[in-house]
Amino acid sequence: MKLRQSITGWLFMIPFLIVVLAFLIAPLGYALYLSTQADTLVGGQEFVGFENYKFSLTDPIFLEGVKRVFIFGLIQIPIMLFLSTVGALVIDVVNTRLSRTFRLIAFMPYAVPGVVAALMWGFLYSESFGPFVGIVESLGAKDFNFFSLKVFIYSVSNIITWAWTGYNMIIIYSALQGLSREVYEAAIVDGATQIQIAIRVKLPAIKNAILLTTIFAIIGTMQIFTEPRILARYTNAVSNGYTPNIYSFNLAFAQSQFNYAAAVSFTLAIVVFVVTAIVLALTRRKGRVE
Amino acid sequence: MSLLTKNKKKHGYLAPHSNTANLVMILAIGYFLVPIVWVVVNSTKDNLQLFSTFSLWFGNEWHLMDNLKGLMTQDGGLYFTWMRNTAVYSIASAVGATIISSMAGYSLARFNFKGRSILEAGILAMVMVPATALVMPLYLMLSKINLVNTPWSVILPAMLSPFGAFLIRVYVQESIPEEILQAARIDRAGEFRIYWQIVLPMLRPALVTVFLFSLVSSWNNFFLPLVMLSENKYYPLTVGLQSWFAQASQEGGNSILFNLVIAGALIAIIPLIISFIFLQKYWQGGINAGSIK
Numbered sequence: 392m393k394l395r396q397s398i399t400g401w402l403f404m405i406p407f408l409i410v411v412l413a414f415l416i417a418p419l420g421y422a423l424y425l426s427t428q429a430d431t432l433v434g435g436q437e438f439v440g441f442e443n444y445k446f447s448l449t450d451p452i453f454l455e456g457v458k459r460v461f462i463f464g465l466i467q468i469p470i471m472l473f474l475s476t477v478g479a480l481v482i483d484v485v486n487t488r489l490s491r492t493f494r495l496i497a498f499m500p501y502a503v504p505g506v507v508a509a510l511m512w513g514f515l516y517s518e519s520f521g522p523f524v525g526i527v528e529s530l531g532a533k534d535f536n537f538f539s540l541k542v543f544i545y546s547v548s549n550i551i552t553w554a555w556t557g558y559n560m561i562i563i564y565s566a567l568q569g570l571s572r573e574v575y576e577a578a579i580v581d582g583a584t585q586i587q588i589a590i591r592v593k594l595p596a597i598k599n600a601i602l603l604t605t606i607f608a609i610i611g612t613m614q615i616f617t618e619p620r621i622l623a624r625y626t627n628a629v630s631n632g633y634t635p636n637i638y639s640f641n642l643a644f645a646q647s648q649f650n651y652a653a654a655v656s657f658t659l660a661i662v663v664f665v666v667t668a669i670v671l672a673l674t675r676r677k678g679r680v681e
Numbered sequence: 682m683s684l685l686t687k688n689k690k691k692h693g694y695l696a697p698h699s700n701t702a703n704l705v706m707i708l709a710i711g712y713f714l715v716p717i718v719w720v721v722v723n724s725t726k727d728n729l730q731l732f733s734t735f736s737l738w739f740g741n742e743w744h745l746m747d748n749l750k751g752l753m754t755q756d757g758g759l760y761f762t763w764m765r766n767t768a769v770y771s772i773a774s775a776v777g778a779t780i781i782s783s784m785a786g787y788s789l790a791r792f793n794f795k796g797r798s799i800l801e802a803g804i805l806a807m808v809m810v811p812a813t814a815l816v817m818p819l820y821l822m823l824s825k826i827n828l829v830n831t832p833w834s835v836i837l838p839a840m841l842s843p844f845g846a847f848l849i850r851v852y853v854q855e856s857i858p859e860e861i862l863q864a865a866r867i868d869r870a871g872e873f874r875i876y877w878q879i880v881l882p883m884l885r886p887a888l889v890t891v892f893l894f895s896l897v898s899s900w901n902n903f904f905l906p907l908v909m910l911s912e913n914k915y916y917p918l919t920v921g922l923q924s925w926f927a928q929a930s931q932e933g934g935n936s937i938l939f940n941l942v943i944a945g946a947l948i949a950i951i952p953l954i955i956s957f958i959f960l961q962k963y964w965q966g967g968i969n970a971g972s973i974k
Contacts, residue, residue: 400792407785502953504901511716
């Protein structure tokens with residue numbers, strides 16, 4: 392009986408394991424292999440150990456891209472998740488036609504491909520197609536440009552905030568809906584206000600959902616590619632290594648440096664892994680202290 | 682019972698904050714709708730009006746039909762090839778991902794076997810692997826077996842869904858009691874029949890969720906098809922629209938392609954938005970199962 396269980400269990404896992412092997416482990420392994428090779432002068436490849444990685448860690452273009460997505464994430468993720476959480480707390484207590492409409496419309500950008508979102512916002516940002524330049528300039532700013540070197544990163548973070556706030560709000564809202572009502576009905580009886588309940592009772596209870604959205608946001612941010620790539624037509628802010636992914640793409644497909652591109656991809660995967668692990672460890676420890 | 686308490690809650694304590702909350706929600710609705718309104722409004726304009734009329738309101742002429750006609754005929758109807766490609770790629774990978782992760786999730790939740798705990802930890806680790814880091818090595822691998830620039834190169838990798846397996850596992854644990862499976866086994870039902878006839882129907886809400894999320898992620902995917910596909914007859918909408926947009930920007934403002942990019946963007950987002958409106962109950966319920974844990 393036990394053996395039969397074991398065999399059946401594995402049988403059900405097989406298709407999944409095949410896909411994991413073919414499309415996750417094999418490419419990771421291959422990237423690792425490629426990253427330890429380099430072109431030789433006579434043609435062909437030779438083993439160079441960690442040379443490509445050593446190079447990547449001192450490559451100013453790569454490091455600048457990493458730094459950029461880090462700073463981007465440090466600013467954009469907290470703003471987005473703050474908005475998502477506030478929205479979720481509101482629709483958790485207000486149940487009207489307006490709040491249901493809001494819930495649906497806030498989620499809608501999730502169904503819009505990143506390419507289309509970038510195109511639409513690109514048009515909205517542009518001086519000839521969109522209203523915003525005119526609006527900003529009528530407020531007093533002179534020669535405002537959403538695509539200038541300084542402003543562009545905020546223009547991108549607005550697109551990403553637009554796309555993902557509703558999605559994260561729905562995840563947090565679902566967690567709120569899963570809470571047992573008795574917990575905060577006791578607080579109401581004790582005379583707590585809505586805001587007190589939200590901060591003292593609900594927020595701690597949905598910590599895990601917020602953590603989940605944080606981790607997904609980090610993973611997504613480190614991989615930013617689509618928005619800057621589409622909008623590069625309008626701006627000269629998007630350099631060769633604007634984000635690590637854009638860099639790796641250009642290295643591989645514009646410069647044919649596959650070995651170094653593999654090292655960059657692999658380093659990116661490790662950085663994502665380490666950052667999420669750190670976030671998990673920090674939040675776990677915090678939970679224990681409380 | 683929860684219905685009762687819910688209703689009580691609705692009336693009890695909300696009134697004081699409602700006005701602020703309503704204002705915030707109205708502003709937010711406006712923000713989320715702006716780009717969509719822009720696309721709808723501007724898909725009715727020709728190139729001249731695009732530049733000359735106020736961008737968030739309709740012009741004095743109506744060119745929606747001309748733009749749609751242009752969309753259908755440009756490059757020999759290429760847009761609808763892209764539309765069909767997108768539908769085929771994303772439905773195929775979503776069906777595959779749903780079946781594969783339902784089997785894996787069911788196995789993890791209800792079978793005891795050696796190595797299971799390693800697999801469970803592995804799945805969580807897999808969720809954290811950035812998908813784009815896999816694309817370049819995958820391209821090189823697939824080019825060796827002549828699979829790049831084929832639909833398979835886009836469909837097969839998208840069947841990988843560790844998060845789907847995780848979601849199904851949680852759902853099985855919460856909603857499929859061990860006793861039902863034992864009863865079926867006593868009746869000598871085969872394991873695959875139990876999965877097919879008992880487990881799958883009970884999993885329906887979770888399956889719809891995994892299906893929808895895989896569908897959206899491949900429908901919206903840009904990086905994978907951009908790398909894998911080189912002939913435009915294989916492009917999905919995302920890569921195709923991008924290529925038109927690149928052409929339009931190169932030719933400057935005179936290009937007819939701007940209208941087509943806008944009309945194309947509008948048509949591209951309609952199917953998913955409509956399915957999300959109709960399937961609201963499912964995706965909300967399904968997310969619920971995943972996030973409580």
